[in-house]
Amino acid sequence: MNFLHLDIDRLLIAFDNSLRTVFTPARSARPNPAEELPESALSEAEKRNAEALMRVNHVGEVCAQALYQGQALTAKNPQARAALEEAAREETDHLAWCESRINELGGRKSLLNPLWYTGSFALGATAGVLGDKWNLGFLAETERQVEAHLDEHLQQLPEQDAKSRAIVQQMKEDEIRHAQTAVHFGAAELPPPIRIAMRGMSMVMKRIAHRV
Secondary structure (H helix, E strand, O other): HHHHHHHHHHHHHHHHHHHHHHHHHOOOOOOOOOOOOOOOOOHHHHHHHHHHHHHHHHHHHHHHHHHHHHHHHHHHHHHHHHHHHHHHHHHHHHHHHHHHHHHOOOOOOOOHHHHHHHHHHHHHHHHHOOOHHHHHHHHHHHHHHHHHHHHHHHHHHHOOOHHHHHHHHHHHHHHHHHHHHHHHHHOOOOHHHHHHHHHHHHHHHHHHHHHO
């Protein structure tokens, strides 16, 4: 009876988190890395490019929230669950920072965020059901791919856009740490076909989110 009650509690918390992530402005627990930096002089084309890249990053954080909440919901090991929940909390900071920068650039968030969240939550919950070593392996691989994606954005953002670059750099450092934490707790190495499929799904998401 207590186990059932605990599961219902987690489901309610997960549902509440989904509504907060998709429909309300995120609030960060840590200071925004760009907060003290001056706004750069950007051309209209540079501004639109930076805004689109930050929208893609915001979608990535929506997906990360959903993945980690889904994984934490089905994780069996308390340490694994705690690692996933801690990663989700830090991803909330990323959400808030990306949203703030999008607003400063005069852009908007993706219109498909509810869809991104739902699909990622289902994927995360499925990973959790497979067992903790695969659950953490999925976390580690996700973070490695996000790190590579953020590296690309650091190359693509305007050189003078210090505010966007500071946010992306801090996000990258956090993702590296999350992957290391997952490995520390026993993450399994995912088979190559799964890693390739994850990259393919990520590419589709990025292309759509860049525009919608």
